[in-house]
Amino acid sequence: MKIIEVINKMALSSDKISDIIYKFKTEFYFVYDKKYNWSISKDENDHYFLHLYHKNDMTIQELSEYTSWETYTFKSYVSSDYDSHEIESFAYLYNIIEEKESGIDHILNDILSDF
Numbered sequence: 001m002k003i004i005e006v007i008n009k010m011a012l013s014s015d016k017i018s019d020i021i022y023k024f025k026t027e028f029y030f031v032y033d034k035k036y037n038w039s040i041s042k043d044e045n046d047h048y049f050l051h052l053y054h055k056n057d058m059t060i061q062e063l064s065e066y067t068s069w070e071t072y073t074f075k076s077y078v079s080s081d082y083d084s085h086e087i088e089s090f091a092y093l094y095n096i097i098e099e100k101e102s103g104i105d106h107i108l109n110d111i112l113s114d115f
Contacts, residue, residue, distance in 0.1 A: 003077050007089045020101040021064040028097045029064040048079035048090035
């Protein structure tokens with residue numbers, strides 16, 4: 001599936017992930033490669049939801065504050081629609097974004113740079 005390849009590419013090129021906005025308990029909005037708006041979240045059953053906001057008519061900040069989703073077009077990918085090994089890609093990307101937003105990524109990179 002192409003989306004799994006894209007998820008893996010974003011995870012491997014995590015330096016291209018920017019403008020992360022933490023929303024609610026488990027949702028993050030972010031920009032990939034300074035041009036693609038996304039969000040990723042997970043529910044209490046560890047199902048992941050990845051949304052691509054392909055219209056690019058709002059900033060990531062505006063998307064994170066938007067409330068009229070019934071009238072907005074976006075593409076959703078739900079981890080429960082995929083095989084278990086593909087679900088790992090969703091989880092991996094989610095963890096990368098969570099660590100980047102919290103600053104843990106920076107701390108770990110700083111520690112690793114001592115080697």
